[in-house]
Amino acid sequence: MSEETKNPITEKIENTKGGHFYKEIMKDFRIKESLHGCLNCGTCVANCPAAAFYDYSPREVCQMMIEGDEETIEEYMKGKIWNCAQCYSCKYRCPKENSAADIVMAMREIAVREGLAAEALAGYTRIAKLVLTRGNQLAPDMLSPDAFPDWGPRMIELSSKKMEMREELFEGFPGMNVVDRAWAAEDYTIYEMQKIWEESGALEKVGTVFPFLVDIVQEDMEDKAEEMDAKIEEKKAKLEASKKK
Amino acid sequence: MSYEINDVKTEINHGKGMNYHVHDIRAEMKKLEEEGEIKIAHLIGPYREEEVMYGIKKRVPLDMHYQHKSCGQCANLPGVPRSNFYYRDKLGIKYYNDMQQTSCTAWNYHASGLGNLVQLASVAARNWHRAYEEGYNFTIHCVTSFGNYLEMRHLLVGNKELRDSVKKVLAKLGRELVIPEEIIHDSEIAYALRDKILASADPKRLEGIKGLRAVEHYGCHFFKQVSDDIIGGKRPIVVGGLASTLGVQMEEYSKWFMCCGFGFRHILVNREFTRSAQNIKLKAIKQEVDPDMILVNCTGCGTTFDKTQWIQKAVGEDYHYPVVFYSQLAALALGAHPFKEAGLNFHVTPVEPLLDKMGIAYN
Ligand code: SF4
Ligand code: SF4
Numbered sequence: 249m250s251e252e253t254k255n256p257i258t259e260k261i262e263n264t265k266g267g268h269f270y271k272e273i274m275k276d277f278r279i280k281e282s283l284h285g286c287l288n289c290g291t292c293v294a295n296c297p298a299a300a301f302y303d304y305s306p307r308e309v310c311q312m313m314i315e316g317d318e319e320t321i322e323e324y325m326k327g328k329i330w331n332c333a334q335c336y337s338c339k340y341r342c343p344k345e346n347s348a349a350d351i352v353m354a355m356r357e358i359a360v361r362e363g364l365a366a367e368a369l370a371g372y373t374r375i376a377k378l379v380l381t382r383g384n385q386l387a388p389d390m391l392s393p394d395a396f397p398d399w400g401p402r403m404i405e406l407s408s409k410k411m412e413m414r415e416e417l418f419e420g421f422p423g424m425n426v427v428d429r430a431w432a433a434e435d436y437t438i439y440e441m442q443k444i445w446e447e448s449g450a451l452e453k454v455g456t457v458f459p460f461l462v463d464i465v466q467e468d469m470e471d472k473a474e475e476m477d478a479k480i481e482e483k484k485a486k487l488e489a490s491k492k493k
Numbered sequence: 494m495s496y497e498i499n500d501v502k503t504e505i506n507h508g509k510g511m512n513y514h515v516h517d518i519r520a521e522m523k524k525l526e527e528e529g530e531i532k533i534a535h536l537i538g539p540y541r542e543e544e545v546m547y548g549i550k551k552r553v554p555l556d557m558h559y560q561h562k563s564c565g566q567c568a569n570l571p572g573v574p575r576s577n578f579y580y581r582d583k584l585g586i587k588y589y590n591d592m593q594q595t596s597c598t599a600w601n602y603h604a605s606g607l608g609n610l611v612q613l614a615s616v617a618a619r620n621w622h623r624a625y626e627e628g629y630n631f632t633i634h635c636v637t638s639f640g641n642y643l644e645m646r647h648l649l650v651g652n653k654e655l656r657d658s659v660k661k662v663l664a665k666l667g668r669e670l671v672i673p674e675e676i677i678h679d680s681e682i683a684y685a686l687r688d689k690i691l692a693s694a695d696p697k698r699l700e701g702i703k704g705l706r707a708v709e710h711y712g713c714h715f716f717k718q719v720s721d722d723i724i725g726g727k728r729p730i731v732v733g734g735l736a737s738t739l740g741v742q743m744e745e746y747s748k749w750f751m752c753c754g755f756g757f758r759h760i761l762v763n764r765e766f767t768r769s770a771q772n773i774k775l776k777a778i779k780q781e782v783d784p785d786m787i788l789v790n791c792t793g794c795g796t797t798f799d800k801t802q803w804i805q806k807a808v809g810e811d812y813h814y815p816v817v818f819y820s821q822l823a824a825l826a827l828g829a830h831p832f833k834e835a836g837l838n839f840h841v842t843p844v845e846p847l848l849d850k851m852g853i854a855y856n
Contacts, residue, residue: 278610333756333766337752372758375761385598386568388569398768414571416832417572417836423592431592437592441619445608447615450608484667487668
């Protein structure tokens, strides 16, 4: 993709049709790469697992964006986008190289930003908290048999023995035998991650769904700030020195 | 129908003769490097060239591997990272298991829409920078991370605005934007090392592997998210290629392309979807092949295949296919203890019948 890519199809609609959501979606620079006209051929639908089980269609996603059809876009924004499995089968198979997957991703971001995602993200608190306070996204402790009864009887056995089993498996591998996170990332590393979320505006966005989480992260950062910021300053000085060399 | 892995390495699969559409990210990166816009983390040490789309060569580093871990594997299928370490130890490959890395956060992003591109690309670039400052080649355990890093590289190379925002964030951390010359998944490395793994394998173990029948399933984010930079061309070959080198008979099934049903969010909050998609795949596997195992390279798919077979009893199906990662197979071939060193006891679909068939003791 070259830097100044223009897409005549999306540009035309941008200037003529579409409502609030359409305009918000069009601001995402991925869209220009994701829409190149549509044959209405349905190849994407035939390969889409979400279309197999839900009232959902990647063809419709592309069509509504090409048409600037705000009514349908709103329907997707308010619920249907959460059906997509983000598998990119549509993108891989589309003869026009459209990507409903990327369009949906842009829409999910907007849904979060505009406070439309609370229902879809119910049940997601623990993952979000882990990302923001531990630097990784899953922990052995989260895989309790009561949360996953459909994973069968072995889960119960695994759950009760996981400490000993992990100890045996990871003997001699520091930082790996933990159960409250995936691996023991250092405090400084977690602080850097939190900084990224803050500086990129992503933390503020988290606040639209999980306001309490923003408080937790900010408190956590404040507690460490003095020590960690000093480390960062050292790093900055080192980088500057290496650049001068 | 069994097939030779070379059958799929056809010219069409590589898109040869379609040169009008070649997208050569390496050339674009080189240009930006020359302009001083980005730094590239060039490969360190020996490498092996493998073909991706349009016959472009991808260089797979054979030593000095920064181990960018998978949170899903470490938490849920810890035998996979352990096997990744194991095969390196056996082959004398130097690696770095860094505790100053974070998750890529792409699972979160695709599932929830929390986060944004500047955040996602900055997290990627911070992890890349860790490998760079430690003097290692960045290599990736997880397919979600792999797809995400391919995409982040693509977006960063193609977009000055994103680049500038990410550089700004990184500068606040005392870091800079250094993009790896190659984005490499661990299964690509194991494939590039296949002859070495075979040569170092335990002959008794190879005897047990020989003639096992397997199907393969690749993570969607391994080859569909950014599809022009995976070894083999349009259709991946690395898992089957490694397995058939070790003596496994690879079998074809009609639903190989279909998503496993993981869905990022569905595995957490919509598992009826996951189970239904799984049933379609498993049914085809059973009716068309009935293999000894399902071979995978993706955290999410490995989880989904392993965890979703038992419940299919609810719809009158009885599936019992052990789910084995490419690196667990390599570790077994190299003599690993199936539980203490390959961690197969963490899988919930029983692996014991497979181990019995292979003549490997586990107690
Ligand atoms: S595959 Fe592409 S061209 Fe065909 S209907 Fe889907 S988006 Fe349109
Ligand atoms: S990414 Fe979404 S829209 Fe595209 S095929 Fe997969 S489930 Fe369907």
